[in-house]
Amino acid sequence: MRLESAGEDSHRNPIVCRQCSNAYCVRACPIPNVFSQDPVSRVMVINSQRCTGCGLCARYCPYGVIVRTQSSGSGLSVYVKCDLCYGDPQCVRYCPTGALKYVKEVKATEDRQLELGAHGCDPKVGGLA
Numbered sequence: 001m002r003l004e005s006a007g008e009d010s011h012r013n014p015i016v017c018r019q020c021s022n023a024y025c026v027r028a029c030p031i032p033n034v035f036s037q038d039p040v041s042r043v044m045v046i047n048s049q050r051c052t053g054c055g056l057c058a059r060y061c062p063y064g065v066i067v068r069t070q071s072s073g074s075g076l077s078v079y080v081k082c083d084l085c086y087g088d089p090q091c092v093r094y095c096p097t098g099a100l101k102y103v104k105e106v107k108a109t110e111d112r113q114l115e116l117g118a119h120g121c122d123p124k125v126g127g128l129a
Contacts (some may be wrong), residue, residue: 014100017065017081019044025066025081041087043095051078 012033023044026035028078034050035057037043044059058066066081086100092100 015065021033024060028056028060043084045083046080048078053077
């Protein structure tokens, strides 16, 4: 998760992967097996060892979740996204106000499902709440 704000005095909004089941980012990636689903947490993760840094995943993510960073191993640019710490998000654990909560999956209201699905990539409603 990362925080983004529109201006100096504005609220900071969390940017969290929606765990889309028909994700544009996964389909856009030209390299096989860069994206995989963690078998325990069921969170989609990016394998930074396989990522070539082309940026197609970031370009096609409708939520702006995927960002470029330097690989700790090679020093090359790779793309990463929040992996919800494989089901144990540290931001939730250490939030000083207790404002964050991790939920595996919840039933969204019909309006919220329409809002989330507006980009056509079938986001899962789960993660940080």
